[in-house]
Amino acid sequence: MPISQAIGAPIPNNTDHAVSVTLPTWEATVGYEEGQDWVVNKMHSGYPRFFVHSKVKELSRLLELNYAKDNEKSMIFPTYEVAKRCREFIKSKTLLPNCSIRILQLSTAPPKTDEEKSFKVETQIAVVFFPGSEFSLAKAYWQHTGEGVSSRLGEYVLNELGEKLEATASKERKMTKQNSNRSSSGRNSRSSISSLQNNQEYSTFIEERFGRNLDLRFAKEAKSILRHRIATTHSAELSDDDVYLCSSGMTAIFTAHHLLLNTMESKDLKSVCFGFPYVDTLNILKKWGAGVHFYGFGDDDSLDDLEKRLEGGERILSLFCECPSNPLLKTPDLIRIKKLGDKYNFVVVVDDTVGNMTNLNVLPYTDIVTSSLTKVFSGDSNVMGGSLVLNPKSNFYAKFKEYLDENFEDLLWAQDAIYLERNSRDFEARSKKINHNAIEVLKFFEKSPLLEQVYYPSTMSSKNHYDALKKADGGYGGLMSIVFKDQADAVCFFNNVKLSKGPSLGTNFTLICPYSILAHYQELDEIEQWGVDRNLVRLSIGLEPTQELLETLKEALDSSVEQHNV
CATH class of the missing domain: 3.90.1150.10 (Aspartate Aminotransferase, domain 1)
Incomplete structure (x- = not known):
C-alpha cells in the first residue's frame, strides 16, 4: 500500500x-x-x-441554511432518541439560561421499485439545533458517545436531499436579498452538490469495477452474519441474539453504561474505571451517572485496595476495564474481578478490543463485553462499528436482555454493515x-x-x-x-x-x-x-x-x- x-x-x-x-x-x-x-x-x-466528515459538514450547512434560526448550529444523529440524549447532555452542561434546543426529523424517500431497493432505502435523521456558543458541548457528545451519523449515512442523505435543500436555500436567499458573499456561497454550494454527484458516480464505478457493488437489500443479512460471526468467535455456546451491533466501539461502551443507568437499582452509585483506559471511556463514566473511581494502575495492588473498600461497606455500580489496556498493555485479573462482582453485586464490563476475541475468551468473567469492530475485526480502516455482547450466565442477564430487547436501537447504517461483513470474513x-x-x-x-x-x-x-x-x-x-x-x-x-x-x-x-x-x-x-x-x-x-x-x-x-x- x-x-x-x-x-x-x-x-x-x-x-x-x-x-x-x-x-x-x-x-x-x-x-x-x-x-x-x-x-x-x-x-x-x-x-x-473527532473529525466531522466533509459530507456530514455539507449536509449540516444545508440544513442550517434551511432551518436554523439566528446563530444556531446543528449536529446530525441517526435517530430521535439519540438526538434527545444530545439535547439533554447540552442542557445539563450549558451555562446559558433558558438554552433553546430544537430537534428536526427528516426522512429520505423509500424505494419505489424492486430495482431501487438495491441502492435506495428509506431512512431518517434527527438534527439538533442549538446556540452556536454551545457547539463544543454538542461536539463532546458526538465524540464521547460515537452516536453521530456515520459518514456513509451523511453522504447517502446528502445525495437524496441535497439538491432540494440547496434549491430551497437558494430561493430563500433571493427572497431575502442577502449580500453577494452569501450568494457566492450559494454558487459554491451548487458546485459542491454537482461535485458530490460526480464523486458518487465515481465511487459506484469503482465498486462495480472491482465486484464490490453495495446492494442495500443485503444489509439485514449482513448484520445477521456479523452477529453470528461475533457470537461464534466468542463462544460456540453464545446465541446470536445476545450480540448487539453498534455504530462504533465507543457507542458500545456508552450503550453499556446507559443500560446500567436504566436498569440497576444502584444507578446512583459511582462506577470504577480499572486501569488507564482510552480517554473517552473515562469521560463517559465521569459525565453520565454518579461519577467514577479511577484506579489508573489497574494492577493487583489496585484490586487489593478496591476489595478493601468493598469489604468496608462501599458499594459501586460497575467496573469498566480494557483487556489488555491501551496503551500500556496491562491485563487486569478478570477472574478475581468477576468473583468480586458476583459477591458485591456490581456489573463487570470489559472492552476486549486490544486483545480481540480471536485471542482471548473474556466472556465467562464479564457481564458485558464491548468491542470496537472498527479495529482488527474490520482491518481495512474504512468503516466504523462496534458490538455489545451479553454473558447469558451473568446474574444480570435477564434484566439486561429484557431492557435491550425492548429499547435497543440499531444505529449501524446499512452500508457500513455491508462493509464490515465483507472486511471481517478473514x-x-x-x-x-x-x-x-x-x-x-x-x-x-x-x-x-x-x-x-x-x-x-x-x-x-x-x-x-x-x-x-x-x-x-x-x-x-x-x-x-x-x-x-x-x-x-x-x-x-x-x-x-x-x-x-x-x-x-x-x-x-x-x-x-x-x-x-x-x-x-x-x-x-x-x-x-x-x-x-x-x-x-x-x-x-x-x-x-x-x-x-x-x-x-x-x-x-x-x-x-x-x-x-x-
Whole structure:
C-alpha cells in the first residue's frame, strides 16, 4: 500500500470514508493538538468521532441554511432518541439560561421499485439545533458517545436531499436579498452538490469495477452474519441474539453504561474505571451517572485496595476495564474481578478490543463485553462499528436482555454493515498473521539499546492474567508501545519511519503514532503519574511481510543512532 506523508491525507490513501488520517511528524502531531494553522488547515480527513466528515459538514450547512434560526448550529444523529440524549447532555452542561434546543426529523424517500431497493432505502435523521456558543458541548457528545451519523449515512442523505435543500436555500436567499458573499456561497454550494454527484458516480464505478457493488437489500443479512460471526468467535455456546451491533466501539461502551443507568437499582452509585483506559471511556463514566473511581494502575495492588473498600461497606455500580489496556498493555485479573462482582453485586464490563476475541475468551468473567469492530475485526480502516455482547450466565442477564430487547436501537447504517461483513470474513486469519508479526517486532525492539521499555502483553508483569484468558490457539495481539531513553531518539525514529502515521489501531497495515501527544496533550503531567510516558510511541502491527516490516523499523532506528554520531 502506498504510504502518504502529506498532512491530513486519509489512511488508507484515496479512501472517502477512511478511519485514520496522516500526521507524518512529531511536530505535525503537536501542531494539530495546539490548533496551529499549518496543520489544521490541511486536515481534510480525521478519526470519525473527532473529525466531522466533509459530507456530514455539507449536509449540516444545508440544513442550517434551511432551518436554523439566528446563530444556531446543528449536529446530525441517526435517530430521535439519540438526538434527545444530545439535547439533554447540552442542557445539563450549558451555562446559558433558558438554552433553546430544537430537534428536526427528516426522512429520505423509500424505494419505489424492486430495482431501487438495491441502492435506495428509506431512512431518517434527527438534527439538533442549538446556540452556536454551545457547539463544543454538542461536539463532546458526538465524540464521547460515537452516536453521530456515520459518514456513509451523511453522504447517502446528502445525495437524496441535497439538491432540494440547496434549491430551497437558494430561493430563500433571493427572497431575502442577502449580500453577494452569501450568494457566492450559494454558487459554491451548487458546485459542491454537482461535485458530490460526480464523486458518487465515481465511487459506484469503482465498486462495480472491482465486484464490490453495495446492494442495500443485503444489509439485514449482513448484520445477521456479523452477529453470528461475533457470537461464534466468542463462544460456540453464545446465541446470536445476545450480540448487539453498534455504530462504533465507543457507542458500545456508552450503550453499556446507559443500560446500567436504566436498569440497576444502584444507578446512583459511582462506577470504577480499572486501569488507564482510552480517554473517552473515562469521560463517559465521569459525565453520565454518579461519577467514577479511577484506579489508573489497574494492577493487583489496585484490586487489593478496591476489595478493601468493598469489604468496608462501599458499594459501586460497575467496573469498566480494557483487556489488555491501551496503551500500556496491562491485563487486569478478570477472574478475581468477576468473583468480586458476583459477591458485591456490581456489573463487570470489559472492552476486549486490544486483545480481540480471536485471542482471548473474556466472556465467562464479564457481564458485558464491548468491542470496537472498527479495529482488527474490520482491518481495512474504512468503516466504523462496534458490538455489545451479553454473558447469558451473568446474574444480570435477564434484566439486561429484557431492557435491550425492548429499547435497543440499531444505529449501524446499512452500508457500513455491508462493509464490515465483507472486511471481517478473514478476521481470524489476519489476527494470527498480526500476532506472528508482533512477536517478531517485539524480539527486534528488545535488542535495541535506545529503548527504555517495550510494552506488550507477554512482557508485562500481568502476563499471567492474560494467559489465564488466552485461547489455546490465541496470541498476544498486534498493539505495542515503546519508550525511548532519549526524547530526541523518539522524535527522530517517528519522523523517519516509513509507515502510516495516525490514530486508530488494528489496521491491516502497521500504524504508528506518538500516543501520549495525540491522545493526552493537555494532560501530559497527569498521565505520567499513571506510568504513561509523555514520549510513548504506539505501534499497531499489520500484515506486511515480516522481514520487510523489520527492515523498515531498523532503518528508522538507525537514523536515531546516526543523530548521536553527528
